[in-house]
Amino acid sequence: MMATLGASLDAVASGEIRISAPILPGARQQQGFGHAALTFALGDTAAGYAALSVLPMDNEVVTAEIKINLLAPARGDRLFAIGKVVKPGKRLCVVTAEVFAETDGRQKRIAILQGTMVPVPI
Template sequence: MNEDARARIYNSFAAQSMMQTLGAELIEVAEGIVRIASPILPGSRQQQGFGHAGLTFSIGDSAAGYAALTLLPLDMEVVTAEIKINLLAPARGERLIATGRVVKPGKRLCVVTSEVHAEADGKSTLIAILQGTMVPVPL
C-alpha cells in the first residue's frame, strides 16, 4: 500500500467518534486486511460483565469496511450494505481484536469478513465471525 492509501484509512478512522468512544485503535493496515483493537471498558460491558455484543459488532464491522477500503481508489469510500454476526463465545478479557479481510473485492460490491478475538491473560479466544457486503461510494 502506498502512503496516501494508508493515510486515508488512518484519517477516516480518526474521524469516527464511535471508535473514539470505544477506545478503539488501528493496529494493522495492509492491502485487504485491517486489524482494530478495543479495550473492554466499564461502559461497554453487558449485564454479566462481558464485553457487549455491540462492541464486538462495531469493531468487526469497521475492520471489515476498512479492509475493503484498502483495495479501492482514493476517490472512493465504503458503506455497509449488510453484515451478519455469529457470536461464538462471551467477550471475556481485557480487549478485543477484530481482523477484517476482503473475500471478494469489486467495483460495485465488496464481500468481507471479520473475526473478533477476546484477549484474556495472554490467551486469545475467537468470539465472533462477521460476514457482509460493503458498497463503494464516491467521496
Template sequence: MTTFGAKLSAIAPGRVEITAPIGPGVLQQHGFGHAGLTFALGDTAAGYAALSLMAEGAEVLTAEIKINLLAPARGQSLRAVGEVLKPGRRLVVVRATVLALDGDRETEIAALQGTMVPV
C-alpha cells in the same frame, strides 16, 4: 470508534486489524464485553479492509453484515481482523473475526460476513 478507544493496529491491502479495550462503559449485565462493541469493531475492520483496496478518496457503506457470536467477550480487550473475500466495482464481500484477549489467551468470539458498497 473514539468512544470505544479503538485503534488501528495493522493495515495491509485487503486486511485491517482494530483493537479496543473492554472498558466499564461497554459491559453487558453479566460483566462481558457487549455484543454491540463486538459488532462495531468487526464491521469497522471489514469496512476498512474493503477501503484499503480502493482509490484514495473512496468511501464504503455496509450493505449487509451477519454476525455469529461464538463465545462471551471475556478479557481486557478485543481485536477485530477484517479481510476482503472478493473485491468488486459495485460490491465487496468481506469477513471479520473478533478475538477476546485475556492475558496471553486469545479466544475467537465472533465471525462476521457481509457486503460493502463503494460510494
C-alpha cells in the same frame, strides 16, 4: 464511535485490517462481558476498512449488509478484530471479520462476521 470505544488501528495491509479496543466498563453487558454491540462495531469497522484498503483513494464504503455469529462471551481485557476482503469489486465488496477476546496474551475467537460493503465515490 471508535474513539468513544477507545479503539485503535493496529495493522493495515491491502485487504486486511486489525482494530482493537479495551473492554471498558461502559461497553460491558449485565454479566460483565463485553457487549455484543462492541463486538459488532469492531468487526464491522475492520471489515469496512479492509474493503476501503483495496479501493481507489477517491472512495469511501458503507455497509450494505453484515451478519454476525457470536461464538463465545467477550471475556477479557480487550477485543481485536481482523477484517479481510473475500472478493473486491467496483460495486460490491464481500468482506469477513473475526473478533477475538484477549486476556494476559491468551486469545479466543468470539465472533465471525460476513457482509457486503458498497463503494461510494467521494
